Amino acid sequence: xxxxxxxxxxxxxxxxxxxxxxxxxxxxxxxxxxxxxxxxxxxxxxxxxxxxxxxxxxxxxxxxxxxxxxxxxxxxxxxxxxxxxxxxxxxxxxxxxxxxxxxxxxxxxxxxx
Amino acid sequence: xxxxxxxxxxxxxxxxxxxxxxxxxxxxxxxxxxxxxxxxxxxxxxxxxxxxxxxxxxxxxxxxxxxxxxxxxxxxxxxxxxxxxxxxxxxxxxxxxxxxxxxxxxxxxxxx
Numbered sequence: 001x002x003x004x005x006x007x008x009x010x011x012x013x014x015x016x017x018x019x020x021x022x023x024x025x026x027x028x029x030x031x032x033x034x035x036x037x038x039x040x041x042x043x044x045x046x047x048x049x050x051x052x053x054x055x056x057x058x059x060x061x062x063x064x065x066x067x068x069x070x071x072x073x074x075x076x077x078x079x080x081x082x083x084x085x086x087x088x089x090x091x092x093x094x095x096x097x098x099x100x101x102x103x104x105x106x107x108x109x110x111x112x113x
Numbered sequence: 114x115x116x117x118x119x120x121x122x123x124x125x126x127x128x129x130x131x132x133x134x135x136x137x138x139x140x141x142x143x144x145x146x147x148x149x150x151x152x153x154x155x156x157x158x159x160x161x162x163x164x165x166x167x168x169x170x171x172x173x174x175x176x177x178x179x180x181x182x183x184x185x186x187x188x189x190x191x192x193x194x195x196x197x198x199x200x201x202x203x204x205x206x207x208x209x210x211x212x213x214x215x216x217x218x219x220x221x222x223x224x225x
Binding site: 004043048056090100102106107 | 218
């Protein structure tokens with residue numbers, strides 16, 4: 001049973017839609033992350049939040065917009081995506097940013113038509 | 114630029130043998146290195162962390178080495194079992210900044 005919950009697990013959207021991915025962690029951690037995993041490619045770090053403040057933004061296109069309202073919740077807002085954005089989006093948390101192991105959710109499988 | 118390389122070819126071994134996976138990094142001086150296991154369609158699961166001042170770390174049937182001179186980590190699974198079949202990811206990291214970068218992973222298949 002993972003302490004990091006992601007919803008939805010699967011999402012299909014058109015290029016003009018607006019949707020959001022949600023992540024919730026029940027571990028009392030103070031850092032949260034979004035990673036993108038495309039087929040046969042390494043995990044790509046997208047965003048890092050520490051104490052609800054964004055500390056890392058890896059040149060991610062503006063069609064991806066993160067939101068961290070508190071230390072337990074993280075959102076990824078999606079709008080006008082491209083088919084190449086189809087991937088597994090993984091949320092993770094840790095106690096302290098970059099100081100230890102990451103706890104991952106099961107991911108949200110996104111398909112953009 | 115920083116680069117992490119893991120065995121790109123899938124590793125196929127017989128049950129009971131020792132699996133050895135390699136992680137090489139360049140343009141990088143990480144303070145520690147982590148190993149994760151990932152099953153298809155699921156998020157990675159943390160296995161082990163080894164720090165730059167540690168040569169070797171063990172956990173049950175797992176052993177990790179860290180050679181900062183060679184810029185390499187080796188991950189061993191002894192007495193391998195079919196249930197060990199998965200993709201294994203290495204991730205060198207720093208103590209601050211939150212920037213944990215992952216290798217592309219090595220797929221391990223253990224045959225009965």
